[in-house]
Structures are given as C-alpha cells and as structure tokens.
Amino acid sequence: MDPLHQFQINPYVQLVIAGYDVSFSNSALFMVIAVALIYGVMKHGMASRALVPGRLQSLAEMFYEFVANMVRDNAGHDAKPYFPFVFSIFMFVLFGNMLGMIPYTFTFTSHIIVTFTLAATVFVFVTVLALMKHGMHFFSFFMPHGAPIALAPILIPIEVISYLMRPVSLSIRLFANMMAGHTMLKVFAGFTVLMIGGLGSIGFLAGLVPVAINIALTGFEFLVAFLQAYVFTILTCLYIRDALELH
Amino acid sequence: MSDGKPPHSLDELEARLRKARDAQAEKAGPSRFAGAPQGPIGVAWRIGVELVAAMIVGVGGGYLLDRWLGTAPWGLVVMFFLGAAAGILNVYRAFTGLGYATGYGREEDNGRPDGDGH
Numbered sequence: 001m002d003p004l005h006q007f008q009i010n011p012y013v014q015l016v017i018a019g020y021d022v023s024f025s026n027s028a029l030f031m032v033i034a035v036a037l038i039y040g041v042m043k044h045g046m047a048s049r050a051l052v053p054g055r056l057q058s059l060a061e062m063f064y065e066f067v068a069n070m071v072r073d074n075a076g077h078d079a080k081p082y083f084p085f086v087f088s089i090f091m092f093v094l095f096g097n098m099l100g101m102i103p104y105t106f107t108f109t110s111h112i113i114v115t116f117t118l119a120a121t122v123f124v125f126v127t128v129l130a131l132m133k134h135g136m137h138f139f140s141f142f143m144p145h146g147a148p149i150a151l152a153p154i155l156i157p158i159e160v161i162s163y164l165m166r167p168v169s170l171s172i173r174l175f176a177n178m179m180a181g182h183t184m185l186k187v188f189a190g191f192t193v194l195m196i197g198g199l200g201s202i203g204f205l206a207g208l209v210p211v212a213i214n215i216a217l218t219g220f221e222f223l224v225a226f227l228q229a230y231v232f233t234i235l236t237c238l239y240i241r242d243a244l245e246l247h
Numbered sequence: 248m249s250d251g252k253p254p255h256s257l258d259e260l261e262a263r264l265r266k267a268r269d270a271q272a273e274k275a276g277p278s279r280f281a282g283a284p285q286g287p288i289g290v291a292w293r294i295g296v297e298l299v300a301a302m303i304v305g306v307g308g309g310y311l312l313d314r315w316l317g318t319a320p321w322g323l324v325v326m327f328f329l330g331a332a333a334g335i336l337n338v339y340r341a342f343t344g345l346g347y348a349t350g351y352g353r354e355e356d357n358g359r360p361d362g363d364g365h
Contacts, residue, residue: 051257154329154332157326157329158329158332158336159333161301161304161305161308161326161329161330161333162301162333162336162337164304164308165297165300165301165304165333165334165337168300168303168304169296169297169299169300172296172299172300172303173292173296176296177292
C-alpha cells in the first residue's frame, strides 16, 4: 500500500569494496538489463543490413536518425564527433524510463543519484570539452557582455552558480518527473483498494473510477518517459553547443 | 518497376532524398524548443526546477564554503542570496528567449533554437 515502496533498493549480492557499498541491487540489475537490451536491439537490428529494413532494423535506424537529427539541429555540425556520447545517454535514459513502465520492474531513473551521476557526466564532459577547445578563454563567459565592471563581484558568482546549476536542474527534472509519475500511479491504484475496503459493494463500482484514471495516467506516463529522455538529451546537445561556440 | 522506366540507381535516389530533406529542413526552420513540454504544466515544472536547483547549489555551496573556510554563517548568507538571484535570473532568461545560455548570452542574441523568441 505504500506508494513509495516501489523505489526501495534491494541488494541481491552484498558487496563492499574499500568501505563502499557496491552491492548488486535491483537498480543495478535493471541498468544491466537496459544496456543489454540496447545492445541487443542495435546489434540485431543492424545485423542484416537490409536495404528495406525489417522491424528491428527500422527501430534501430529510427533511434539513430532521431538522435543524429537532434545533434545536428541543436549542437551544430561541429558536434558530430560527440554523437556516440549523446546517443548512449539518450538510449540509457529512454530504456530506463520505458523499462519502468512494465509492471514489476524497477525504474532506476527515479533515483536522483542515478540521474545526478548521468548529469554530472554530461557536465564534466562539457566543461572539459570547453576547456580543451578554448583554454583559459572559457572563464571569460562568466562575465556577461557589456556589463559594467563594477558589477563583476556580484555578476560573476551568480553566473558561476547558474553554470553549476546545470547538472542539478538536469538531474532533478528527470528524477522528479519519473518519481512523481510512478508515485501517482500507485496512489490512484491504492484508492481502488480503499474504496472496495471502505464502501463494500458500492466500492466495487466506485473503485472503477481510479482504475479509469490510471489507464489515462499510464498513457501519459509513456509520454513523460519519452519526453524526459528527449529533454535530457536535447539539453546535453545544447550544452555541447555552448561548449563548442562559447558565443 | 512495372511502368517500364529504368530503375533509379541508389546514388540518384540518395541524392534526391537528401535534396528533399534539405528543402524540408529549410522550410521548417530551426526547431523551437524551450526545454520542457509547453503548456502551463511544462512552464510550472521548468520554473520550479530552475528555482529549486539554484537554491540547492547556492545554499549547498555556501554551507560547504563555510565548512572549508570556517566563515560561518557568512558564506551561507551570501550564497543564499546569490543562489536566489541566479535562480530568478535563469527563469527570466528562459522566458525572454535566451534559453539555457549561462552568462555568455547577449540580450540581442535571440537566434537560439531553444529560445522562445519574443
């Protein structure tokens, strides 16, 4: 009945390395499943290399073209070398979100530590990229163009905070959307049980209302699962573009 | 092919496809994406996330600075206000068409694909 029970981490294999708990948990299991599925779809999909693609090949090509277009439109032509990175991020988040929509599975993207690690990877990648491309000039963009020098002591910390905010807002957006959606589904499902328990035979009829809402919510959750993977990826693209162009 | 014309070579087909796609891309223009599903809920999500993230970074950073430099409580106080300013600034930026530019966007530079424009 606890709607948050679904987010509980259950370690399957207890492992402690150098004082850190690195147990193989349900979260890790579903990450492995996601990676295996992605590998399977891409590998099998592209195995035949048919001119007229079959179902699986269509799927693999769709993923590829979707991300390739996203990188081209949002990160620019110079961002082609970073396509594999963006593609990996997109597939991992998408499969994590979508796997969570199957009953009895665990949604690893609903844990902030997972999304934050992904976002921090993007953040470090983009910062290192900008430093490599522009060297020390990178730091000049913490001072807005045309602002009076006297305001620098206030503006620069604000800009640094906005820059450091990126991984935080990126991870909160994904985790909050996934967790809120899944909690909502469980809460509405719980209403059905409460109504049947509290109202008896009328409750069986009244209990159908939350079920109907849940059907609509499930559809909505599929949309959110895709949309959040899309948002996460497109922001990665925009950050790469910023790192490459620096304005 | 059934109509008797010689089949197009693959290269030719590829070239035609590319031409058609380019024309389509030109017509559509740059994608106008603002980082969140549009509509009231999308906007609310976005403002909320920006503000919360700014406060986490500001207050968390201030707390860590205090622990590091032993300047409690001044780091926390100053960083709280700077974080709040950064959050509000980012919401302002997001909704005046500067998109996710951080610091290095000019006011007149509105050609970003993620911006709302005016």
